[in-house]
Amino acid sequence: MNNMTIPQTIFTIFYALYFPVVIPMFRVFQPFDTPRMYGFICIQIKKLLFNGNPHKVTRDLEKSWLRFVCSFLLIDVLPAIYFSIIFIILGKNNSFPDDCWGIIIVLLGIFF
Numbered sequence: 001m002n003n004m005t006i007p008q009t010i011f012t013i014f015y016a017l018y019f020p021v022v023i024p025m026f027r028v029f030q031p032f033d034t035p036r037m038y039g040f041i042c043i044q045i046k047k048l049l050f051n052g053n054p055h056k057v058t059r060d061l062e063k064s065w066l067r068f069v070c071s072f073l074l075i076d077v078l079p080a081i082y083f084s085i086i087f088i089i090l091g092k093n094n095s096f097p098d099d100c101w102g103i104i105i106v107l108l109g110i111f112f
Contacts, residue, residue: 031071
């Protein structure tokens, strides 16, 4: 197993601090509407079977599942892909500046 380079180590530490701080900000948008996805399905199926509107049920379920898929991609998958790509790029470059300003410029370039 290879050891991480200095840039990979610094990026991993900052990403490990950044990601848990950003995730709670998404609660405002309620990205995962799981009650509507699962619990609401039973209620809607009852309504559909007895006296409901099938188009209304279908639209609600489609919206909640589409919201789930989009949220999963934006909150879970894309950050993991971003981390993997940057981590691999930083592993290929073993040269790291020795001065303080060079390190700051590299770190700002990584995060912006």
